[in-house]
Amino acid sequence: MSAAQSLLAFDFGVKRVGVACGNTLMRQAQPLCTIAAEGDARFAQIALLIKEWQPQSLVVGVPYHPDGAAHENTAKAKRFARQLQGRFNLPVHEVDERYSTTEAIAGGARDLDAMSAAILLQQYFNEHPEGA
Template identity: 60%
Template sequence: MNLSGGTVLAFDFGLKRIGVAVGNTVTRNASPHKIIHAPTNDGKFAEIAALISEWQPFCLVVGVPRHPDGAEHEMTVRCRRFANQLNGRYNLPVMQVDERYSSAIFQAGKGEYIDDASAAVILQQYFDENP
């Protein structure tokens, strides 16, 4: 996809939390933004809708995990479903990025959530792979 310009939101999807990062195609830098902790899907999508309303992104990015050898697993399917739901609900293009090692880049302390930082790694990878 040719990045014409604008804000991009990225998501590190998890069953309990969703990390969110924001960036734009001018600076091509991604920043951790927040972690969504809503206990229900409706609550998660309500928070995502508020973020989309606030940031007005021109596209969304979702990290899709795989095994180290590239094989798919259960979370691969769930993340793709999440990406499809984002596209269907918000009518925005959704790009999928291989997130195999996004969480491994950070050394998290006990009880520390890194989902927003992982989302920033996913978004930065998207920027780097799409000049």
């Protein structure tokens, strides 16, 4: 059996990015924090989290309309995923995040962005039972 791998997940937003963590051994996502910064300041905070958590890969939620069609934030989230991969040289996995915020609201989360990221990461674990 291979060693557990840690992952960080990101719920991308123009103003805020929710962050969650988890690993392939426990396969349980935990909300971590919300980054309320943009541009280089946002990536500086992400760099600190990557240094602290040492993830082997990253997960980014990509939003779509309920019918599966792309919209304005779909392209922005995909761009954010490419930027993460380019800056940190880690594999980035995209997850359909159509309902993560709705789930976080229904669950009564205090930090909706971080909880949405945890829902995305849990979805990733559920969709990849063989590991990351």
